[in-house]
Amino acid sequence: xxxxxxxxxxxxxxxxxxxxxxxxxxxxxxxxxxxxxxxxxxxxxxxxxxxxxxxxxxxxxxxxxxxxxxxxxxxxxxxxxxxxxxxxxxxxxxxxxxxxxxxxxxxxxxxxxxxxxxxxxxxxxxxxxxxxxxxxxxxxxxxxxxxxxxxxxxxxxxxxxxxxxxxxxxxxxxxxxxxxxxxxxxxxxxxxxxxxxxxxxxxxxxxxxxxxxxxxxxxxxxxxxxxxxxxxxxxxxxxxxxxxxxxxxxxxxxxxxxxxxxxxxxxxxxxx
Amino acid sequence: xxxxxxxxxxxxxxxxxxxxxxxxxxxxxxxxxxxxxxxxxxxxxxxxxxxxxxxxxxxxxxxxxxxxxxxxxxxxxxxxxxxxxxxxxxxxxxxxxxxxxxxxxxxxxxxxxxxxxxxxxxxxxxxxxxxxxxxxxxxxxxxxxxxxxxxxxxxxxxxxxxxxxxxxxxxxxxxxxxxxxxxxxxxxxxxxxxxxxxxxxxxxxxxxxxxxxxxxxxxxxxxxxxxxxxxxxxxxxxxxxxxxxxxxxxxxxxxxxxxxxxxxxxxxxxxxxxxxxxxxxxxxxxxxxxxxxxxxxxxxxxxxxxxxxxxxxxxxxxxxxxxxxxxxxxxxxxxxxxxxxxxxxxxxxxxxxxxxxxxxxxxxxxxxxxxxxxxxxxxxxxxxxxxxxxxxxxxxxxxxxxxxxxxxxxxxxxxxxxxxxxxxxxxxxxxxxxxxxxxxxxxxxxxxxxxxxxxxxxxxxxxxxxxxxxxxxxxxxxxxxxxxxxxxxxxxxxxxxxxxxxxxxxxxxxxxxxxxxxxxxxxxxxxxxxxxxxxxxxxxxxxxxxxxxxxxxxxxxxxxxxxxxxxxxxxxxxxxxxxxxxxxxxxxxxxxxxxxxxxxxxxxxxxxxxxxxxxxxxxxxxxxxxxxxxxxxxxxxxxxxxxxxxxxxxxxxxxxxxxxxxxxx
Numbered sequence: 001x002x003x004x005x006x007x008x009x010x011x012x013x014x015x016x017x018x019x020x021x022x023x024x025x026x027x028x029x030x031x032x033x034x035x036x037x038x039x040x041x042x043x044x045x046x047x048x049x050x051x052x053x054x055x056x057x058x059x060x061x062x063x064x065x066x067x068x069x070x071x072x073x074x075x076x077x078x079x080x081x082x083x084x085x086x087x088x089x090x091x092x093x094x095x096x097x098x099x100x101x102x103x104x105x106x107x108x109x110x111x112x113x114x115x116x117x118x119x120x121x122x123x124x125x126x127x128x129x130x131x132x133x134x135x136x137x138x139x140x141x142x143x144x145x146x147x148x149x150x151x152x153x154x155x156x157x158x159x160x161x162x163x164x165x166x167x168x169x170x171x172x173x174x175x176x177x178x179x180x181x182x183x184x185x186x187x188x189x190x191x192x193x194x195x196x197x198x199x200x201x202x203x204x205x206x207x208x209x210x211x212x213x214x215x216x217x218x219x220x221x222x223x224x225x226x227x228x229x230x231x232x233x234x235x236x237x238x239x240x241x242x243x244x245x246x247x248x249x250x251x252x253x254x255x256x257x258x259x260x261x262x263x264x265x266x267x268x269x270x271x272x
Numbered sequence: 273x274x275x276x277x278x279x280x281x282x283x284x285x286x287x288x289x290x291x292x293x294x295x296x297x298x299x300x301x302x303x304x305x306x307x308x309x310x311x312x313x314x315x316x317x318x319x320x321x322x323x324x325x326x327x328x329x330x331x332x333x334x335x336x337x338x339x340x341x342x343x344x345x346x347x348x349x350x351x352x353x354x355x356x357x358x359x360x361x362x363x364x365x366x367x368x369x370x371x372x373x374x375x376x377x378x379x380x381x382x383x384x385x386x387x388x389x390x391x392x393x394x395x396x397x398x399x400x401x402x403x404x405x406x407x408x409x410x411x412x413x414x415x416x417x418x419x420x421x422x423x424x425x426x427x428x429x430x431x432x433x434x435x436x437x438x439x440x441x442x443x444x445x446x447x448x449x450x451x452x453x454x455x456x457x458x459x460x461x462x463x464x465x466x467x468x469x470x471x472x473x474x475x476x477x478x479x480x481x482x483x484x485x486x487x488x489x490x491x492x493x494x495x496x497x498x499x500x501x502x503x504x505x506x507x508x509x510x511x512x513x514x515x516x517x518x519x520x521x522x523x524x525x526x527x528x529x530x531x532x533x534x535x536x537x538x539x540x541x542x543x544x545x546x547x548x549x550x551x552x553x554x555x556x557x558x559x560x561x562x563x564x565x566x567x568x569x570x571x572x573x574x575x576x577x578x579x580x581x582x583x584x585x586x587x588x589x590x591x592x593x594x595x596x597x598x599x600x601x602x603x604x605x606x607x608x609x610x611x612x613x614x615x616x617x618x619x620x621x622x623x624x625x626x627x628x629x630x631x632x633x634x635x636x637x638x639x640x641x642x643x644x645x646x647x648x649x650x651x652x653x654x655x656x657x658x659x660x661x662x663x664x665x666x667x668x669x670x671x672x673x674x675x676x677x678x679x680x681x682x683x684x685x686x687x688x689x690x691x692x693x694x695x696x697x698x699x700x701x702x703x704x705x706x707x708x709x710x711x712x713x714x715x716x717x718x719x720x721x722x723x724x725x726x727x728x729x730x731x732x733x734x735x736x737x738x739x740x741x742x743x744x745x746x747x748x749x750x751x752x753x754x755x756x757x758x759x760x761x762x763x764x765x766x767x768x769x770x771x772x773x774x775x776x777x778x779x780x781x782x783x784x785x786x787x788x789x790x791x792x793x794x795x796x797x798x799x800x801x802x803x804x805x806x807x808x809x810x811x812x813x814x815x816x817x818x819x820x821x822x823x824x825x826x827x828x829x830x831x832x833x834x835x836x837x838x839x840x841x842x843x844x845x846x847x848x849x850x851x852x853x854x855x856x857x858x859x860x861x862x863x864x865x866x867x868x869x870x871x872x873x874x875x876x877x878x879x880x881x882x883x884x885x886x887x888x889x890x891x892x893x894x895x896x897x898x899x900x901x902x903x904x905x906x907x908x909x910x911x912x913x914x915x916x917x918x919x920x921x922x923x924x925x926x927x928x929x930x931x932x933x934x935x936x937x
Contacts, residue, residue: 013431113317150316155427160545162317213428 002251003238010237017045019078020189020221021066026075028061035061036072037245043189048215049223050232053242054265059225060102062242063191066223067099068092080188094122098187100178102194102225108167112158112177113149115166119184120145152183155217156210172203176210183214190214192224196231204228208235229266233257241265293465293490295331295368297532302328305508305535311357314542314550322357324535330357330444334365336454337447338396341420341438345370345461348392348473352376352385352408353400355514355540358424358440360527362398367471370461371396374473374485375518378404384483386411388475392485392716393417398440401425405432467491472528473716474521476668485716486521486668496671496710497529499692503676504638510536510557511635515547521668522642526560529671551632559639563646566661569631570650591619592656599624599656604680624657633659640664640676645772648684655682663687665749669725669732670694671710675747686746687738696747702737702764703753737766739847750848755878757788763850765793767878770851773838778803779830782863784876785853786889794892795856796885797831798822798863804830819860819917828922831858835924843927852926855892860917866906891921 007017021043028036035058043049051059064070065077068089077084079095087095098119106115123145126138153159156176161169166177175195182190195211196204208231214220226232232239233253241249241256243265249256256262291297301310306325313320322330343349349366351373353359363373374392376385378400385407389397397418399405405423409432412418422440423429429439447454471490475483500506514527527538536558541550548569577588598612608616628634633654639661641651646663654661664676665687674696677688690696694708707730714722726732737756738749750756751768759765767785774783774797781800787793799822808815808824815821839852863869868880882889884903891899902916 147316150318154316157543157545159317159542160549163549216430217427 002255014046014216015219016047016237019043020045020080022078023062023065024076024078026062026065026072026077028058028065028070028072035245036065036242038075039242039245039247040075041240041247041250043221043223045221046215046219047221047237048211048235049221050236050239051223051225051242052227052229052232052239056244057242057265058245059242060193063099063193063223063225066189067097067191090122093185096186096188097191098182098185098189099191100175100182100193100195102197104171104174104178106166106174106178106181109165111163111165112169112180113153113162115177116149116152116180116184117145119152119181120149122185123148148186149184152180155213156180156183172199172206175199175203175207179207179210179214183218183220186218188221190220190222192222192226194225194227196226196228204231211235291494292467293367293462293469294364294471294493294528294532295462295465297494298324298328298331298364301532301535308508308535309537310531310535311360311538311540312554313357313540314546314553317542319539319553321537327357327361331361331364331368332458333444333447333451334361334440335368335447335458336451337443337445338365338369338371339454339457340446340450341396341443343369343371343396345464347371347396348374348394349396349398350374350376350389350392350394351398351518352378352404353398353424353518354378354544355516355518355523355527356400356424357538357540359398359400359518360514360538362422362440363472363528366396367465368458368462370464370469372470372473374475375524376475377517377519379517380407382407382410386415388483388485389418390415391483392473395419397421399423402428405429405437465490467494470713472524474519474524474668484718484721487713487716488521488671488710489713492671492710492712493525493529494533495693496673496708497525497533499709500525500673500676501530501534503678503692504558506530506534506536506558506638508535510534510637511554512536512538512558512560513547513551513554513556514538514540515544515551516560521672522560522666525672526558548632552630553632555629555632555635557635557637559633559636561639561641562643563641563650566641566646566650566654570653573627573631588623591623592653594619595624595656596652599658600652600682603655603658603660604682620658628657628659633657636660638662642666642687646684647776649776651684664691665747666691667734669712670706670708671712673710674704674706674708674734677746681744681746683746686741686744686748688747689745690747696740697731698739701753702739702750702756704734704736704738704747704749705731706734707731759787759793759850760789760791761850764847765851766848767851769848770795770838770842770853771876773841774834777834779807780834782870782876784863784878784881785851786882786892787851790893792854793851794889795835795853796881796888797835797856797858799827799831799858801862818862819915822858822860823917823920828858828920831856832922832924839924839926849927853924854926855921855923857888857892857919857921860901860919861903861905861915864906867904888919891919897921 009015019042024040026036026039051062053059061070065072068087071086124141126141130138153162156179158176158180161173166174196207211222215222236253238251239253239256240247241262248261248265249259291300301324307323309321310324310327311322349371351359351363366373374394376388389411397408399408399421405421408421419436421437422443424440426439467490469490471488471493473485473487475485512526514523516523531538539554541547577585594615598608598616601608602616636659639659641661642664660679662677662682666672666674673691674694675687675689676691694706697705699705711730711732735753736749737751737753738747741748750766755767757765765788770785771783774780779800780797782798784796785793801818804821804827808821813824821827835853835856842852843849863876870876887901888899898918898920900918902914904912904914906912
């Protein structure tokens, strides 16, 4: 069973829309090293799209191309129907692409609340002058943003650690705080770089539930990289498989699972 | 309009036609202190609050909405979820419509829920969130009586079939829109409520057999609330934190009965995990917690003090020593020297005050613990800080209160005097019977159980054995009545009483005291592997297994010291001094629910233990020094195996009790 070309409803009733982002013939090189070789795929509105592959396959590089951190030497990134020019990462973030990091990148000394508030930065418009005066615009904005942040905190069930400095939290919770910060920015596309890395089974289950809930409740499109095959196959609508910088598979979890090239890549076959 | 000055209500007024139901109390509160806070809930990090008049408005709209859905008089409305104002309001709204609220334990599995829902024939179910809705839908597939499911939290609910499923807010909004249509009907139904109509139905958790539905009338709830409020001088400006299960009778009395009777504010925490933070922020003046909560809090304090700086540790130790000596006396208004009072005041400023603030106990005027025995040193710790922590004895069938401790007469080993309006009788076998205005009407659809628990004159059997202490007139609970027996010489045998004393030692995990019909008492003891293992590590004692540690001579010596201390304490008690332990052994394995030796809630099953370890019991009574035994064990994956051990049987010194002294003379 493959995915229909136009908008459709998934088995569990979620709406999958048109193409939100499309990668066209992307090639990324670092000097002589070719990290990504001529890869094309798309991400559609409302879906959970996974990028998988063995170590060094180029998954994180791909995610960094999407988030605007790397600029591919060849190929085009289409976003919401037009070609995206070379941009700084913060400009990409303003366009509605949010992300979490493989190695947690939170402000360890700040509280959970403050960390999540930083996710609202792209939504703050009060000038330095407004901020200095505080009453009026800046205050209204702060109250509104705090309200948004509290809704995310409520959604991810981290109320109990709201005022706890991030440095004191266990790993699994830090990951959840990172997700909260990314969500606070209200992204249209959310990139998750190994959201379950280093977690135990219970934490993985929690995280999976939150990812599904986010997708379901806010309709957020999610692109994720993950090593745990079980998790990927359960969560995602479509999977891109990479190996040595090349795309070797693309389709629904079932299609990918039965693809000989994918099986070879994971079991290990000598490369010529 | 709020009355000026003190908020003490005229609580002596007999409930009249005006105050004969919970909805009537709500209307009174809206009238008399309409703009005072009635309910608070922390939501999105901020305490949201509703005044009494706003609460009444919400409840009315909900009631209109329920009428629009076709709620009938006498319908049962199940309420499942954590403590939230909306769920309390749903209960009052149901009462307004002449229906009966049935709060359920939210952590019950679908199977248990199915039994209760079927038994009460609920047509309406109000759920807190998706988790509860899922369980109800599960049940609904088998049980086709549930007509409407309402839910409070919208999260995750979008995809459900909403034909018979409604968001509580929508029902309220529909009620609001249709109030003209339903006003008359609601007025009529509310006017029909009398002092004897059913107020609520609560299912007892059922340690034996299926849960039973305890029917409580308005009279039960309102009179009990009134009496207990007078006893503890509760006021309209009190604050409570509603965090205990809504299905438990205590929460119904505290957060509904007493809150509405006195008009004090009910605060609902943000979530179960934030309870401690919320407790600190609210600082309730009236507080209830089971012993477990107090124990956990004390452990946390001690662990945090271990990590504190040496100066803080020294201050803490010094002032806690002082508090232990004079704190309870000061609290009870007993004479204490001026110097000690001054030192205590300094301690209050630098240790006790900040500590109480952290724990959320700064403003506690009245605090209760009940449900199981609380360790005397835990109890004393809180009292020495100046927290008026007391004990009470009660059960669902009594609308909670049977006995409670008055201020200044608080002790760790009694449950206090008769609650106001309660009569207590002790039967010949020691069983406690009571009769009170709070005595339940009946067990729903279960006349046999009703008849066997409550006699024609209204006396209710508690199933607990106890006695009134001479002099103080305080009630003391000994044990479950069926476990209480007689020794060969006719003295009372109450195993739980002695076991609890043993279990207060951290080294002792479990104890089983034997001696019914015998000449003297003996005991099986389980050591606590964490506590004893920790001790072994500190003292360089190597061990490979539980069994090896349990038979180490030094461990046995320590346990013997504990047993002998317990004997001294048991000997103080004239009635129970025969229960001193003369011989004991430390078991080679932990008592385990998998082996059927305990229930899942960790209560020992005496019958089974007596059968299974008959050889050990024999050895304890025939005077041998050691015994070789083999025991079958069940591993976690269900496989069976057996372990063998040679156990030492140890003699413990006993104390000559007063009655024996008299006899000897």
